Each structure stands twice: as structure tokens, then as C-alpha cells.
Amino acid sequence: MKIGNKEIQNFGSPYVIAEIGANHNGDMELAKKMIDSAMECGVDAVKFQSWNPTSLIAKEEYERNQSYDDSPKKHFGSLKEMVDKYYLREEQHFELKEYCDSKNVDFCSTPFSENEVDLLEKCDVPFYKVASMDINNFQLLNYLCDKNKPVILSTGMARLSEIDKAVELLVKNGVRDIALLHCISIYPPAYEDINLKNISMLQQAFDLPIGFSDHSIGFSIPLASVALGACIIEKHFTTDKNLPGWDHEVSADPSEMKIICEESANIAESMGSYARVVSMAEQEKKKKFRRSIVTKRELKPGHILTNDDMTSKRPGTGISPDMIPDLIGMKITKNIEEDHLISWDHLT
Known part of the structure; x- marks a missing residue:
């Protein structure tokens, strides 16, 4: 009314x-x-x-x-x-x-x-x-x-x-x-x-x-x-x-x-709403506060990834840490320094 x-x-x-x-x-x-x-x-x-x-x-x-x-x-x-x-x-x-x-x-x-x-x-x-x-x-x-x-x-x-x-x-x-x-x-x-x-x-x-x-x-x-x-x-x-x-x-x-x-x-x-909504502000915060997959050590081209090669740290702009199982067994195509984010163009 x-x-x-x-x-x-x-x-x-x-x-x-x-x-x-x-x-x-x-x-x-x-x-x-x-x-x-x-x-x-x-x-x-x-x-x-x-x-x-x-x-x-x-x-x-x-x-x-x-x-x-x-x-x-x-x-x-x-x-x-x-x-x-x-x-x-x-x-x-x-x-x-x-x-x-x-x-x-x-x-x-x-x-x-x-x-x-x-x-x-x-x-x-x-x-x-x-x-x-x-x-x-x-x-x-x-x-x-x-x-x-x-x-x-x-x-x-x-x-x-x-x-x-x-x-x-x-x-x-x-x-x-x-x-x-x-x-x-x-x-x-x-x-x-x-x-x-x-x-x-x-x-x-x-x-x-x-x-x-x-x-x-x-x-x-x-x-x-x-x-x-x-x-x-x-x-x-x-x-x-x-x-x-x-x-x-x-x-x-x-x-x-x-x-x-x-x-x-x-x-x-x-x-607010019953529907689960992630706001634009939270979407932006994910980039800073979530983690991405990073190297534990320097990796050379041709190396086959294992679980021990990877951990996850901020920022959240790279590959999500829940993807670690999917990366195991993939081959490195480019040199990656220690403690750097792994990206898809590093992999084959």
C-alpha cells in the first residue's frame, strides 16, 4: 500500500x-x-x-x-x-x-x-x-x-x-x-x-x-x-x-x-535478495584477495608439472587454485621463475 x-x-x-x-x-x-x-x-x-x-x-x-x-x-x-x-x-x-x-x-x-x-x-x-x-x-x-x-x-x-x-x-x-x-x-x-x-x-x-x-x-x-x-x-x-x-x-x-x-x-x-549475487565490488576484490597457482621453484621448458611444483598465492588474476589437479601432467613450454604465476601460455 x-x-x-x-x-x-x-x-x-x-x-x-x-x-x-x-x-x-x-x-x-x-x-x-x-x-x-x-x-x-x-x-x-x-x-x-x-x-x-x-x-x-x-x-x-x-x-x-x-x-x-x-x-x-x-x-x-x-x-x-x-x-x-x-x-x-x-x-x-x-x-x-x-x-x-x-x-x-x-x-x-x-x-x-x-x-x-x-x-x-x-x-x-x-x-x-x-x-x-x-x-x-x-x-x-x-x-x-x-x-x-x-x-x-x-x-x-x-x-x-x-x-x-x-x-x-x-x-x-x-x-x-x-x-x-x-x-x-x-x-x-x-x-x-x-x-x-x-x-x-x-x-x-x-x-x-x-x-x-x-x-x-x-x-x-x-x-x-x-x-x-x-x-x-x-x-x-x-x-x-x-x-x-x-x-x-x-x-x-x-x-x-x-x-x-x-x-x-x-x-x-x-x-537484499534471496538470489546469491556477487557484486561488482566483490568481483574486483577477488582479483586482489583470491589466490592463483604459482611456482614453488624455477621451471624449465619441457618439465612435466607435478603437485609438488605448485602452490597458490595472491593475487587472484591467474589460474584458480582449484585447477591444480588439472595442471598435473602438463608440459612447461616457457621458462617460469620461482614464485611466479603460471598462465595458460606457459603450458601445453
Whole structure:
């Protein structure tokens, strides 16, 4: 599939999404600083989250003052107070979209309700990202189907059958461009739970572009995913892991994101082909580094070659050493000095 002018295909150079999410902490200057920093790292897109105090969390949940304790950082106040502070206001979407356009980086966001889909339509996002939590939210998936935009679907917490149902719904309702992101919805996950081999499994099961939404610490795991063919990398991003907020500690900082962007492109390019190819550069190096048959001693015309007359040394511009058995018994026609390459015009 394509996002803008970029081809998204397994084992291609990955489309890198800096997931700012709510790391802006409700501060637009901080959000713009993060956009600038992510762009300097080389990302293709910066992504936010589009929810508000009533579109995501039920009143009953607020009344229980639920806290999400799988994040390593302690948070201020009640859940309601945090949501009120961190959610992205409607007008701020347009402000950030305009800012991203001025910086030539894709603006995108995850909608959590139909109203927020409509808001993102007005922002003309290049695709819709569906959070793992909504893989079985068929109302939301159905609402996306007539938008004529690619859909990127995270698969955290989902059984294979649930992924299959979501893909089937999207395809049945006319969505032509779908990508799946392997995802583990723990912040951060234990290494033994990441299961990067699921990327290969999803490639075979669905014949779709498969990416990786990463919640691990650092950059090694997303880079490893590229070697398995992940064509989209989504990684939480912050300018400072010590900032207050939900996701800063598990986010990539600029130094890590720069490595992800640069090295993922290098890895994808280095994957190359299944066909065994010797490059022109290697062909040239063979002339210097391989060996040729040389004489162990001075040989006179009429001498019949034996195994003891020959060895092999650099350069590789003469007769290949695997030809020594074929030269045994041949007659020397010209004088050859010791430690010189034997050529075919020395032989008969």
C-alpha cells in the first residue's frame, strides 16, 4: 500500500511513526518541540491520540478513580484530572496539522470515537491508525470503511481469530489498503513476551503489510523487527524521559529515535535478495584477495608439472587454485621463475 508517496511493503524501508500520543502533556509548545525533534531524527510521521474526557472512559470508571499502574511512573491526581489535562482539544488538532505541514512531516492520530474520525477527516490525515484496544470495536471499524483511507491496525491483546474478524470486516466493506502491526500492549513488555516471530506469522496468515508497534525500552527490538520484514515502525517518542506523564519513560528519546530511523533504513537495504549475487565490488576484490597457482621453484621448458611444483598465492588474476589437479601432467613450454604465476601460455 502507499502512504502519500511512500510505498509500504514487507522488507521495504520502514515507515517510521513517532508516537507522541499524550506526551505533549497538554502543552502545544512542547508538542511542537517534539515534532521538530522527531522530524530531525528522520521519522516519516508524528502521531497523536484523539480522545476527550467523554469519548473513551465511562463515568463509572472515573468514579472508581481507576489508575493504570502498568506504567512505571507515578501520576498526579485522579484519572479524570489526568485525562482533562492531557487530551488534545479540537482546535489543537488543526494547529498541529498546520505545523506538521510546514515541517513536511505527516500528521496523524488515533481516533477513539466516530466524532474524532470526523475531526481527523477535516485534518486530512493520510491514514487511520486503530489502537489495539479497538480491534473488536466493530462500530468504529465500520465507520472508517467509507473514508477511502488506508487503515493501520494494531493487534495487541488480540487472538488470531480476532485479528481475522477485523481484517475480514474491513475488506468486506471496501477498505483496500490495510496494514497490521504486531504489538504487545504492556509498557514495557518482558523480552520473552515480545514474540517477534509473530511478524513472519502475520505475513503468511494475511498477505498484508506487517509492521511493529513497539513498547520496549531502547532501539534493539524495533531494529530486529526490520530484519523480519516489518515495514512500519511505531515507537513512543519524547524529548525527555523524565517529564511527567503516562508514557515518557517507555518512549524513545531523540538519540534512540535517530538510531531507529537511520539503522532501520540500512537494515532494510541490506536485506537484499534471496538470489546469491556477487557484486561488482566483490568481483574486483577477488582479483586482489583470491589466490592463483604459482611456482614453488624455477621451471624449465619441457618439465612435466607435478603437485609438488605448485602452490597458490595472491593475487587472484591467474589460474584458480582449484585447477591444480588439472595442471598435473602438463608440459612447461616457457621458462617460469620461482614464485611466479603460471598462465595458460606457459603450458601445453
